[in-house]
Amino acid sequence: MSFPDAAGDFSYSEHDFQRVQTIALREAGISLPVSKRSLVFSRVSRRIRATGKESFGAYLDYVSSSDGMEEMQELICVLTTNVTQFFREKSHFEHLEDHVAPHMSRTLRSGGRCRMWSAACSTGQEAWSMAMSVVDKISDAPWLDMKILATDINHSVVNFGQAGQYLAEEVQTVPDHMRRKFMEPNGVGGFRMAGEIRRLPVFKPLNLNRVWPFHGSFDVIFCRNVVIYFDDETRNALWKRLAGRLVPGGFLYVGHSERVENMRDCGLEAVAPTIYIKRA
Ligand SMILES: C[S@@+](CC[C@H](N)C(=O)[O-])C[C@H]1O[C@@H](n2cnc3c(N)ncnc32)[C@H](O)[C@@H]1O
CATH class of the missing domain: 3.40.50.150 (Vaccinia Virus protein VP39)
Known part of the structure; x- marks a missing residue:
């Protein structure tokens, strides 16, 4: 499966999503269900643009390399959901x-x-x-x-x-x-x-x-x-x-x-x- 993004510049395969799932689980313990596939696409696309990488594959190779350790933190940040509130519950x-x-x-x-x-x-x-x-x-x-x-x-x-x-x-x-x-x-x-x-x-x-x-x-x-x-x-x-x-x-x-x-x-x-x- 492939989703063109808003600017039409990245393709996104099942394999790309599975690589993000693996990283989220290994690095943060976060399980990303299939229902999060589009959300992952839009959030990770932001980081692909910010780093100037040309594809999901190139970006995921980069974060997994020794040069990409800082970017790995940024990736984890975009994969987290930070909804909160004063005196919640x-x-x-x-x-x-x-x-x-x-x-x-x-x-x-x-x-x-x-x-x-x-x-x-x-x-x-x-x-x-x-x-x-x-x-x-x-x-x-x-x-x-x-x-x-x-x-x-x-x-x-x-x-x-x-x-x-x-x-x-x-x-x-x-x-x-x-x-x-x-x-x-x-x-x-x-x-x-x-x-x-x-x-x-x-x-x-x-x-x-x-x-x-x-x-x-x-x-x-x-x-x-x-x-x-x-x-x-x-x-x-x-x-x-x-x-x-x-x-x-x-x-x-x-x-x-x-x-x-x-x-x-x-x-x-x-x-x-x-x-x-x-x-x-
Ligand atoms: C929905 S917020 C909850 C915030 C607050 N505890 C509350 O109930 O309002 C979930 C938070 O968990 C953090 N988080 C996710 N995985 C984590 C991990 N492995 N270690 C520490 N924090 C994590 C996220 O960054 C996010 O800020």
């Missing part, structure tokens, strides 16, 4: 505020540390929502031993998240009192995260399906709406690794359409349909 933030923050407050104020992780953070709204929920309840958290790690395989969304600047329509799902408390107008019609809350999240590129270059455990992990792109084996292996990075009594939050099938194997117990606690 609100019940998770209510749970964080009502059930986790009181315990964190006691830990922090008695000199302890709290660590949270937004794994697959996209453009940062999830990590900033976690920060706002906690600081709304524990106003001195930014001065105590509290940190939020925010990671994603896509380096450009990670940079965006760290910048913490959003369009006015993107902040509509932030509760008004939090917007007033933690954001300020950025002078170009949008908002930026403002004040001490900026100390909390640290954004880094990270492929969840490779080695994680840090030690230590987390009190809270949000890993939402990313495993939907992985196959069963990759998904179950990731749940187990994430559970292994939770402190006893720590919480794992997964997307509303997701479920930790192997929760017993992971030492997890469900406290709500998409919220799990690590057993002591």
Whole structure:
């Protein structure tokens, strides 16, 4: 099969699509179903044009060569889907505020540390929502031993998240009192995260399906709406690794359409349909 692109300059065969499928799976753990064939065509075509390559084949040869390592990152970026929202799946933030923050407050104020992780953070709204929920309840958290790690395989969304600047329509799902408390107008019609809350999240590129270059455990992990792109084996292996990075009594939050099938194997117990606690 071959699709001419909008400019009519590339052909796209079943073999080209299968090569992209292989790369996405090998490099990111992302399974691309056949229904994504046209989407892949339009996204990869952008990179073919940007690099000046003359065909899918030439482009895919290039990214697979030692000269194409940087471009491989760009290819992975265009193959990811970065849809997100402030306070997406609100019940998770209510749970964080009502059930986790009181315990964190006691830990922090008695000199302890709290660590949270937004794994697959996209453009940062999830990590900033976690920060706002906690600081709304524990106003001195930014001065105590509290940190939020925010990671994603896509380096450009990670940079965006760290910048913490959003369009006015993107902040509509932030509760008004939090917007007033933690954001300020950025002078170009949008908002930026403002004040001490900026100390909390640290954004880094990270492929969840490779080695994680840090030690230590987390009190809270949000890993939402990313495993939907992985196959069963990759998904179950990731749940187990994430559970292994939770402190006893720590919480794992997964997307509303997701479920930790192997929760017993992971030492997890469900406290709500998409919220799990690590057993002591
Ligand atoms: C749909 S967004 C979810 C964002 C946020 N967690 C939420 O629920 O709103 C999925 C994110 O997963 C990231 N992603 C995909 N594969 C990944 C991998 N192997 N390692 C880390 N992040 C990955 C994508 O770049 C994308 O930003």
